[in-house]
Amino acid sequence: MGVEVGVRGVSRTYGSSKALDEVTLEIEAGQAVALMGPSGAGKSTLLHLVGAMDLPDGGEVHVGGERVDTLRRRGLDRHRRRVGFVFQRFHLLPALSVLDNVLAPVLPRRVDFDRRARARELLEAVGLAGRERALPGELSGGQQQRVAVARALICHPPLLLADEPTGNLDSVTGQEIVDLLFTLREEYGMTMLVATHNPEVAAACDRVVRMRDGRIIGDDRVTPAENVLDRIGRLG
Ligand SMILES: Nc1ncnc2c1ncn2[C@@H]1O[C@H](COP(=O)(O)OP(=O)(O)O)[C@@H](O)[C@H]1O
Ligand SMILES: [Mg+2]
Missing domain, CATH: 3.40.50.300 (P-loop containing nucleotide triphosphate hydrolases)
Incomplete structure (x- = not known):
């Protein structure tokens, strides 16, 4: 809610x-x-x-x-x-995979949910299932923004x-x-x-x-x- x-x-x-x-x-x-x-x-x-x-x-x-x-x-x-934040310029980390970009906000933290399962679920929700290992540079602008949306939602x-x-x-x-x-x-x-x-x-x-x-x-x-x-x- x-x-x-x-x-x-x-x-x-x-x-x-x-x-x-x-x-x-x-x-x-x-x-x-x-x-x-x-x-x-x-x-x-x-x-x-x-x-x-x-x-x-x-x-x-x-x-x-x-x-x-x-x-x-x-x-x-x-x-x-x-708070989830989505920017105009996607602000993805270019050296990290799509999956790690989504995980980046929670990597240094203890969280009470399965972060990898959550990241995969979100990538599926934004239509990027199967692209977890891709690098941002291999994606189109729209796909990069989808990754940014998934990242914004990682903490519910x-x-x-x-x-x-x-x-x-x-x-x-x-x-x-x-x-x-x-x-x-x-x-x-x-x-x-x-x-x-x-x-x-x-x-x-x-x-x-x-x-x-x-x-x-x-x-x-x-x-x-x-x-x-x-x-x-x-x-x-
Ligand atoms: N970091 C900053 N340093 C100096 N001025 C800023 C800064 N951020 C915003 N401003 C000024 O504050 C005003 C509002 O900016 P902003 O909130 O970015 O507007 P918008 O997002 O509607 O384009 C503008 O005049 C802008 O130049
Ligand atoms: Mg602005």
Whole structure:
């Protein structure tokens, strides 16, 4: 099941430029939210703050009812394990096999599940069964992004953050990745926050949040009313 996310009055300044200017955003558990807006709007900064990969100058970030912008060491490690991150540029390790790339986040850790079985299951789920021993350089862009998606899910994260996951792919391959992300989200019940310029991604989400100059300038539900009621019914 997904976790709820609360971004409350959050600011992040780089030098004299305000990447985020008192942004407030509440996301329900299990909701899929598209983050749209021109380059420089603050989308990546917001994702990094929710993943606690960066810290705000002001405000609070909550995930699953826990404040995460004040976490340290073990708390931070635990938080990062419940967040899956997919990037525009796949960020795979070129010298590692596909299987080891998926395992990389959990190799230095003790985990309470069979990591190899989980990695193989995920590679099958993303359509790469049989390619475990391949190197990233032997795969197409779309296949590399599939590996990155499998890697993001290795710890069963209740929250998936994706930063322009189709931005480096042609439209057909991008659509395949979108379908994959939403299939996996349905299967694992994750909350999803996706920065994107892709209208297909936005259409697949429950909600579209528009940003500009570090602020939220629009927030619209895209799911038909009956689906929202259905979902509220299931949550309640
Ligand atoms: N590491 C950084 N150092 C300096 N400025 C940054 C850094 N990261 C982001 N910014 C600035 O913050 C603003 C928001 O950037 P970003 O969050 O990357 O926007 P988006 O993802 O919507 O394109 C931009 O003006 C950008 O130049
Ligand atoms: Mg960005």
